[in-house]
Amino acid sequence: MSAGLESLKHISPDSGFPIAIHPHFSPKIRDHVPPEPLRKEIVPDKDRGSFADPEKKALFSVAKPVALTESIGTLLENVQLSQLTPQQLDELALLVNERGVVFFRNQDLTTEQQVKLFEHYGILDRHPAQKDVKHVVIRGSTEDHREINKYTPWPSGEWHADTSFEINPPSYSLLRMEEHPPVGGDTAWISGYGLYDALSDSMKKFVEGLHAVHTSRLQYDTILDLWGVGPNRPPIDSHHPAVRTHPVTGLKALNVNTGFVTGFAELKKFESDKLLEFFQYHLHSADDHSVRWKWDVGSVAMWDNRCVLHRVIPGSYEAPRRGIRTTVFGEKPFYDPASEGRAERERRLKAATNGQSKESNGEKLINTPA
Ligand SMILES: [Fe+2]
Numbered sequence: 011m012s013a014g015l016e017s018l019k020h021i022s023p024d025s026g027f028p029i030a031i032h033p034h035f036s037p038k039i040r041d042h043v044p045p046e047p048l049r050k051e052i053v054p055d056k057d058r059g060s061f062a063d064p065e066k067k068a069l070f071s072v073a074k075p076v077a078l079t080e081s082i083g084t085l086l087e088n089v090q091l092s093q094l095t096p097q098q099l100d101e102l103a104l105l106v107n108e109r110g111v112v113f114f115r116n117q118d119l120t121t122e123q124q125v126k127l128f129e130h131y132g133i134l135d136r137h138p139a140q141k142d143v144k145h146v147v148i149r150g151s152t153e154d155h156r157e158i159n160k161y162t163p164w165p166s167g168e169w170h171a172d173t174s175f176e177i178n179p180p181s182y183s184l185l186r187m188e189e190h191p192p193v194g195g196d197t198a199w200i201s202g203y204g205l206y207d208a209l210s211d212s213m214k215k216f217v218e219g220l221h222a223v224h225t226s227r228l229q230y231d232t233i234l235d236l237w238g239v240g241p242n243r244p245p246i247d248s249h250h251p252a253v254r255t256h257p258v259t260g261l262k263a264l265n266v267n268t269g270f271v272t273g274f275a276e277l278k279k280f281e282s283d284k285l286l287e288f289f290q291y292h293l294h295s296a297d298d299h300s301v302r303w304k305w306d307v308g309s310v311a312m313w314d315n316r317c318v319l320h321r322v323i324p325g326s327y328e329a330p331r332r333g334i335r336t337t338v339f340g341e342k343p344f345y346d347p348a349s350e351g352r353a354e355r356e357r358r359l360k361a362a363t364n365g366q367s368k369e370s371n372g373e374k375l376i377n378t379p380a
Pocket residue numbers: 170171172320
């Protein structure tokens with residue numbers, strides 16, 4: 011185990027989780043004074059996806075979409091992000107809203123162009139450990155996340171939406187790979203729409219009445235201990251709806267991730283722990299709602315943190331990995347009880363279409379789920 015955790019120097023070999031992170035074991039945590047205050051809520055401009063042509067004719071006139079799975083992930087072929095017009099960028103946003111994550115290969119985009127492109131989507135966010143105002147550099151890890159998790163309580167390799175603990179968690183993220191090893195370091199995404207649909211109706215009702223506690227505290231400690239850079243802001247806990255409504259698609263998405271959620275505001279601790287344990291299973295068994303991406307130099311993924319979770323596939327590899335990530339602020343997560351699940355919407359639309367065709371055939375309209 012070679013992780014550079016300061017706390018490892020202060021524990022005996024048979025000492026375990028989670029005392030390693032106690033401030034007395036790491037003066038770096040005890041002594042750190044974040045230079046910036048906590049953020050206040052902002053109301054971002056209307057999402058660019060809501061300005062798009064639903065058929066995305068401008069984008070699809072130059073780019074060929076290839077669906078990677080039924081539930082999530084589309085590869086856009088024959089297109090350079092650097093060449094897209096504002097109209098095509100809006101349509102890309104809508105595609106990302108719907109498909110969760112959109113991929114590109116062999117892109118010529120520079121960091122400067124990436125920053126400019128992302129400013130089209132809103133106000134650029136800044137990760138708590140981010141020094142550069144405009145983007146964050148994502149490096150590879152030669153550590154297996156499962157090994158690090160023996161020593162630090164922040165499950166850094168777990169499913170998460172980027173900085174979901176913020177009052178305004180990010181909407182869009184774009185990661186472009188500048189250096190990458192030939193194998194290893196894959197990223198996987200799962201659909202929040204699909205994760206919601208995969209619950210039983212009774213469970214949906216129960217979870218829709220809850221708020222998930224998203225915290226940055228565990229990451230805060232680990233950033234200080236492992237990464238050697240001070241978080242810019244104090245730790246924060248945010249209570250966000252456990253099911254959120256997407257502002258553009260109007261669909262419900264599960265808003266629980268095992269990377270930052272530590273419990274549920276309305277529940278007692280043991281109830282909360284058990285429910286979180288269930289979600290651990292639910293997220294890790296959602297193969298039908300997941301997509302796994304093998305990176306290469308020039309590969310890009312753009313995703314919507316409001317309707318997908320992601321994680322790096324655990325493992326270690328011997329090569330440099332360097333990705334440039336840009337992110338913009340999203341709205342404060344909300345739940346609209348009148349919104350619908352994706353499967354529910356598909357059933358409704360199918361029933362409406364069937365009804366129409368039966369009506370035109372002179373058949374009696376029967377209002378039943380298809
Ligand atoms: Fe992430």
